[in-house]
Amino acid sequence: APTRMAGGDGLTLALAVLSALFGGLILNLMPCVFPVLTLKVLGFATHNDTRPTLRHEAGAFALGVVLTFVALGTALAVLRAAGEELGWGFQLQSPAVVSALAILFFVLALNLSGVFEFGQLAPSGVTGWTAKNRTLDAFGSGILAVVVASPCTAPFMGAALGYAMTGTTATMLVVFVALGVGMALPYVSLAWFPGWRRRLPRPGPWLERFKQVLAFPLYATVIWLAWVLGAQRDNDALLRLMIVLLGVGFALWAWRIVRTGGARPWGIAGFIALAGAAMVAWPLFSAEPLAPAKSASAGAASDDREWTAFTPATVAALTASGRPVFVDFTAAWCVTCQVNKRLVLNAE
Numbered sequence: 001a002p003t004r005m006a007g008g009d010g011l012t013l014a015l016a017v018l019s020a021l022f023g024g025l026i027l028n029l030m031p032c033v034f035p036v037l038t039l040k041v042l043g044f045a046t047h048n049d050t051r052p053t054l055r056h057e058a059g060a061f062a063l064g065v066v067l068t069f070v071a072l073g074t075a076l077a078v079l080r081a082a083g084e085e086l087g088w089g090f091q092l093q094s095p096a097v098v099s100a101l102a103i104l105f106f107v108l109a110l111n112l113s114g115v116f117e118f119g120q121l122a123p124s125g126v127t128g129w130t131a132k133n134r135t136l137d138a139f140g141s142g143i144l145a146v147v148v149a150s151p152c153t154a155p156f157m158g159a160a161l162g163y164a165m166t167g168t169t170a171t172m173l174v175v176f177v178a179l180g181v182g183m184a185l186p187y188v189s190l191a192w193f194p195g196w197r198r199r200l201p202r203p204g205p206w207l208e209r210f211k212q213v214l215a216f217p218l219y220a221t222v223i224w225l226a227w228v229l230g231a232q233r234d235n236d237a238l239l240r241l242m243i244v245l246l247g248v249g250f251a252l253w254a255w256r257i258v259r260t261g262g263a264r265p266w267g268i269a270g271f272i273a274l275a276g277a278a279m280v281a282w283p284l285f286s287a288e289p290l291a292p293a294k295s296a297s298a299g300a301a302s303d304d305r306e307w308t309a310f311t312p313a314t315v316a317a318l319t320a321s322g323r324p325v326f327v328d329f330t331a332a333w334c335v336t337c338q339v340n341k342r343l344v345l346n347a348e
Contacts, residue, residue, distance in 0.1 A: 013171060016163035017178045023157030024182025030152035032105070032221050035112060035214035037145060037187065057138040058184075058191030064142020066180035072146070073176030077169040092151060092333040095232050099241055099284040101151060102225040105218045106245050107252070108148070112215035114208070115249070116256045142184065149183065151225065151333060224335065229284075231332040240280050247277025 028037050076090065091097045110116060157179070164175035222245070230238040254270030257263075308314065310327060318325050328345060330337040 013163070013167075013174070016160045016171075016175055019163075020157070020160035020175045020178035021182040021185075023160055024179040025185055027149050027152060027157070027179070027183050028186055030149065031217035032152040033145060033149045033183075035217055036108065036148055038214060053134075054191040056135050058188045060135045060138040061142040061145075062181070062184035062188050064139040065146055065184040066142075066177055068143045068146035069176040069180035069183075070173060072150075073164075073173045076165075077172055080165075081169075092228065092331070093232075095229055095237065096285045098225050098229045098232065098333070099244075099281065101147075102222050102229070102241060103244060103248060103281075105148070105221045105225065106248065109215040109218035109222065110249060110252055112211045112218065114212060116252045145183065146180070151221070225333075228333045237284060240284055244277045244281045244284075247273040247280070251277070 027033055079090070092101075160175050160179070164172040167175075226238055226241055229241055251270040251274040254266040254273070258267040258270070307328070310329075315325050315327070328341075330341065332338075
């Protein structure tokens with residue numbers, strides 16, 4: 001008989017895997033991921049590679065995606081075995097992780113905006129090695145894709161992850177592998193079926209403008225992560241992050257000037273800005289992860305519908321007396337949770 005999820009909602013392992021596949025597929029359309037993977041896909045239009053080369057790169061990309069999802073699932077399993085109650089996005093409870101992701105998205109957005117190119121900052125030897133080892137580079141792109149996807153949640157993922165969290169470690173890893181396969185599927189499909197690549201638009205001046213447009217979802221993600229950090233810490237932490245982003249942006253801009261033949265003092269100024277940003281950022285990365293916060297909905301409802309702190313005993317007592325119970329399980333970084341809170345839970 002198929003394994004069913006505790007709670008009687010009838011979800012089987014097969015349905016959980018199917019939901020994870022769809023969730024991973026839709027994850028490619030999330031604002032965090034879409035700009036990065038779109039450029040990867042458009043690379044098919046700008047390179048005239050042989051079929052074996054494309055397939056090797058696609059396989060390496062998929063392997064990077066799946067192994068990174070497995071690493072996330074393993075980390076969750078280990079923490080759960082240690083007594084922690086965590087789910088998808090658990091790493092975003094750490095202000096250090098939120099700060100690091102905000103800086104990463106900001107750098108990626110500046111790259112898409114044309115402030116700098118990654119090849120301009122890397123030594124020529126490293127750039128040449130990367131060009132010759134494109135399979136390893138594709139593997140790294142798969143890891144990056146999952147890292148930038150970590151703040152996002154797609155439809156179908158909730159049911160699949162809920163099933164995974166209530167099952168065994170093996171079940172959890174199977175669901176996370178399915179998520180990775182779904183996320184890597186569009187890129188792998190284009191590599192293996194050349195007829196589909198002919199439908200991609202031809203490269204031209206529009207591509208540079210399109211890259212610049214794709215930067216704005218990443219800037220929006222930075223704004224959202226900054227809000228999450230402010231909710232976790234305080235306005236001082238938010239100010240620190242803004243100063244760090246300013247220093248990083250100036251450093252990248254200054255180094256581009258030097259790489260394109262500008263005066264060397266600009267490079268020194270960029271190094272000073274980056275060093276200053278690192279000093280300002282240090283308290284963000286040295287902070288301990290936060291304990292789960294109380295629901296922001298508490299006290300926001302009307303007087304005749306007071307929210308109360310969650311305990312299993314309270315839920316058991318209320319349900320035993322025949323009263324329906326609504327549990328507001330939320331997180332500051334969960335965009336869907338915040339929208340529901342403002343438009344539904346706190347509305348009359």
